[in-house]
Amino acid sequence: MKDVVRAALDNSLRTSAILLVFAVVGTAMLAFTHQRTEPNITRSQQAEKLTLLDQVLPRSLYDNDLLASQQLLPPSDLLGTRQPSAMWVARRGAEPVAVALEAIAPDGYSGNIHLLIGITADGHITGVRVTAHRETPGLGDYIDRAKSPWIDQFTGTSLVEPPLRHWRVAKDGGRFDARAGATITPRAVVKAVKDALEYYSRQRTALLAAPAQGVPSP
Amino acid sequence: MLAAIGVMVLLAVAIGLVLGWSAVRFKVEGNPLAEKVDAILPQTQCGQCGYPGCRPYADAIASGEADINRCVPGGEDVVKKLADLLGVDPKPLDGALGEPKPKSVAFIDEQACIGCTLCIQACPVDAIVGAAKQMHTVIAKECTGCELCVAPCPVNCISMVPIEEDLPHWKWKHPVVMMKTVRTETRA
């Protein structure tokens, strides 16, 4: 009996030592790679974010470091957010010329639709992009720019043009078309964009007054 | 970084200890697989598989050194069962080892028997009785039909008699159902 216990103990020490070596080597390898690649990765990610922002805020509008201007907005019903969301302020010189907001349309056919919306200082949409959604493929996913240009019809609109009562899909008597058989998704998007505009018009001063060098979020 | 290494080290040591301990402590004695294989084999002990008996062949299968298609008396049925047990594809019997034959028992022509006891020594299941210089006879009930006694007989008095179907041994056949149309092969 004692022999077996001793043999087991010996063996377990041996195996754990071997495993230890592999763990140390593996971890060291990872640590090394991580260290080497980290700057590159950060750069790529920022470039990626910027590419996305570029789609809603034309680069010709501003000259500041847009990524550095990121701030967090508190949760808001109009933005459809339950958690703080990001906002970027574009400036030309010191003058704020536009903002980019994250918003959520909570009433999509299959849950939340995440949007990125660019709004000029005077309340015109410069662009809208869907960043994440779970709408039925082939039915509701035409809101995705990769699938169809549908989302482009928001560009240039504001709370005044079209008038408020036309901020609906065509089927409900509004200005925005929707594909037959799939009106829930566009309804949700139209409503979310309109709400985001309203949010902007109410909070405009606070948003634009934000310090030029806002506290960058982590 | 240090934390990551720490976690990995701790994990490694813990897992290593547990596995190393259990490997010795919970070692399974014997080979349960070989026993399961042995339970499937027909126990004729005929040695046609190239092993000195069913159990050695079972051990060889369990350790992976022998193929599952070497049991001639067991036929396709045994191959299929072994394939099921081991989770491998069934394959046809190794034709080089012999063709399956109808079940037979050995029969000693008692007129010709000289009582040399060679067949008694050859019988793997002690199914032949008799003594030196005395006539031998086969206990048909215990004979497995392995044919090992046929070759040693110096006077060729042992023959294999197929077991004929009679009333008590009759079996119902699988109902033949012609649901599919049979495509007649016209190849010569």
Next chain:
Amino acid sequence: MSRELFTFHGGVHPPEHKSESSGRPLHPPLLPRELVIPLRQHLGNPAKPIVEVGQRVLKGQMIGEADGYISTAVHASSSGVVTAVEMRPVPHVSRLPDLCVVIETDGQDEWIERTPLDPHAMSLADLRMHVRDLGIAGLGGAVFPSAVKLDPGAHHCPVLIINGGECEPWITCDDLLMRTRADEIMDGVAIMRHLLGSLQILVGIEENKPEAIAAMQAAAARLDFAVEVVPVPTIYPGGGAKQLIYTLTGKEVPSGKLSTDIGIQVFNVGTAQALARAVRHGEPLISRLVTVTGHVLRPQNYEVLIGTPMRVLIAEAGERDGATGVVMGGPMMGVPLASADVAVVKATNCVLVRSAELFPPLPRELPCIRCTRCADACPAALQPQELFRFAKAGDFGRAQEYHLFDCIECGCCNYVCPSHIPLVDYYRYAKSEIWAREKEKRAADLARERHEFRQFRLEREKKEKAEKLAAKTQAARAQAASAQPAESPATAPSEADARKALIAAALARAQAKKAETAPRNTEHLTPEQQRTIDEIEARRAKIRELAHQPLETEEKK
């Protein structure tokens, strides 16, 4: 009728076709030129032939004696000369031949001396031995030796049920028997009651036999003990023993057990009558009632000598053109025969001649659509569609899990199947396959044990030889050493050594001899050998366990 009746699960109502044969009176026995009497007519061991070719036998003379407890005797049905004891075709579904005694009748029909028995003057065991030697077996179809069933043994059988159900279509022999020989049946019942000590006696008769019910009730009224004749609903298989028990008592025979386990014994009316003939007149079972019907000119019931070729009966009933085969028994459970040349046996209740218009070929089989009509019709409350699936796929273990062996092969599922699948065929195939495999398995286990023992024996012999050899060489060396004793003083201790070796060698020899002469499993085993044996034993036990895991049929059947 105040008795509460119970309705068993399932059952079917096939067209009865009873009026064809039940209207005509009973036809007296025919005496054929040749009688072919199989020795295996009952369940259990076949009878052992006790006559020789050329021997003259009398009517009622025993020609085969019971072999063992579950067996009965077989008798000559008429006087004549034994012309052969050989393999002849018998009425069996396999169409294989079996051992028969062939008698050329002499037309004198000369009886052997018959001595009536007095049941009250002899011990019950004695009486049962007589019943066995008079060849009485169940005439309802199963032909189980009656002497065995009449031995209550450890079980107490307070309830005796007499089965007059006769639920199979076409068959009317029990009906006619009850109508014409009710008193004799009741006499047999009285003997059964005496043997079993039953307290309650019930006779179940299907409602479609009013005359038989009336006759039996009248006969029951003449008895000095209570016999309740109960009309039961007409539904197939209401005459099955388990179904009749349930209908009359509401009790189910537990799966895998016998009716005696719940205190009930069942006999067919024909058996009761045969028992009465045997006890009151000393007549062995040499004839029985047989319905000859179907595609014949005059369907009728015959009193038939056992061993009469069926062709004789069909000729008498009027053969018609267009016959497509002969069946022994009814259309639901009968046995198709290779030809009409086989003889009537104790189990033959009906000779049914088939024709295309009476029994059109069954429609083509289609795949099972799992409609479960079979489950609704199954009197054993099984799930036939699952059994079929497993049996067809060769998954016999699962089939057994789904109670394959509780199937009574009544054919109800076949009858209702909209896909016309021969379900019962599959069950019979699966059962027979399971039995065969069980047998093979047992043979393999036996071979394994014998082989292992042989290995062990060879090993031991080798070791003994080696020991002997070692002892011998040592002894030789010791002898050589002792041959020069005074060569040096230093050898003094070696002398002692040599003596010790000598003794050891002698001991070893003795021991070896003992081992040789003693029976193989001796108590003089070295611990090592003992361990080997133990190991082998343990392994065998395990293998046996493994081998038996999916096969509990043995206990069931």
Next chain:
Amino acid sequence: MPAPFITGRASVTQVMGWVLIALLPGIAVYVWLFGPGILITLGMATVTALAAEAAMLKARGYPVKPFLVDLSAVVTAWLLALSLPSLAPWWLIVTGTLFAIVVAKHLYGGLGQNVFNPAMVGYAVLIVSFPVQMTQWAGPLALTGESLTLAQSAAAIFGGLPKGTLDAVTMATPLDTLRTGLLQQHTVDEVMVQPIFGQFGGTGFEWLAVAFLAGGLLMWARRIIGWQVPLAFLAGVWLTAGFLHFYDAGRFGAPWFHLFAPSVMLGAFFIATDPVSGSTTPRGRLIFGFGAGLLTIVIRTWGGFPDGVAFAILLMNVCVPLIDQYTQPPIYGATRTGKDTQK
């Protein structure tokens, strides 16, 4: 051939034939409500199904005739056709039927071997792949005042309607309307005032449901189906919907409405009762039916599609072997001892 030598009169053709007969009242009401277009759909589905069945039988080496006359392919075709929207284009009908017969039936081994209900597999494939076309219902007679003529229907089915016209004649089904309304945060009462919601199950649609119910009762009376599955299915729908409605009448539709949305009646009596893909034990059928009913409401309420009957039945089809295994009824001789006597 051993015994038995006789057989009853039942046949697969007879069983399937009764199913078709029992569908006739439903088809009649369908014609009255939505015009004779359904007859084109039925015909197309039937022809496609028989052609596909014949081709598959041939390819698999089976004799064609005895399997074609068993009518099982026709039943599948009709059930699928009746599940499709009234203005389904021809290629939708053909695709669905082909999928049902070729994939769901024959690739699984043909008659009796299919794990899933073929008609519902066809339906599921279509609704997943072509959600837009699968919602093209013409407005029922009671709302539009006139039903489409045969020519109009044919035009719609074969794509001959001028662009835009289709939008004009189509309408959302009651279930669709309810779902859309609820998604827009309206309460049930607010939604239910719309004219599409009739007396109890949606204008017109409710009579279709009643006709299917009548056909189902006919099948039950003829012993083609047992009572367990339909009753349990309806109970599952009614109890689940009732519970939710009782919990919050504003967010969950009334149980009667859910019962008489026609797919439930069709599903309960004609689809869930499919013996091949359904449970075979009496208790199992209760569980199967109830589960399908419950899942129907769950999918209608929280799922991605307005109706859930097809998916509910398909999901329960998967559970059948499990249900069957654990609901084996006691056999003769087991009731007294409670359990098996051996072992």
Next chain:
Amino acid sequence: MITRQEILDLFRNGLFKQNTGLVQLLGLCPLLAISSSVINGLSLGLATTLVMAASSGAVSGVRNFVPNEIRIPVFVLIIAALVTVIDLTMNAFVHPLYLVLGIFIPLITTNCIVLARADAFAAKNRPLHSVIDAVAMGLGLTLVLLMLGAIREVAGQGTLLSGIDLVFGAEAQRFVVHVLPNYQGFLLAILPPGAFLALGLLIAANNWNKARAEQRTRAAVPVTA
């Protein structure tokens, strides 16, 4: 070192006889998830091949130092580390490709093919053999992914090579083949059930082909009777 014949055998084994996707049915999870288009399938297939080659080589190299009882943890450790390294490297240096495959790369860790080959082959064979085996197996998987992707893409969207621009830049857009112009789209093919159906059909075709080949060889043997 290694003979030509051995290399051929390894490749025949990996590509056909023991094809991971069609015969061994290993690693179905990524197989079904990623095969919605040719480009996706091809990219993940190649990435998996790379990981397999690296990990099989590494496992084979250390196989003599690893006791049996901890071989699985060690292999997993090696594979996970390698995958993470590849993941990070791709993220840092080929970011656009990473954007396409990014979420699938970590999944390779859990792909049973990698571990299966490491345990079944690399742990018992020399490094060179192991690497070649891994490459063969990986290419076999890639082949299946490619076919599956092609079937699903054509049936689902009527195109081939869509998304090629994500790998080779926007100008590669012109390589996209529109097989069926004006195609309605058959959503089922793109959705997960379509993956199962298509794989099922591929396996069926493979089995049918095999059975036919077998029959041919059997028919080729003259029957003496």
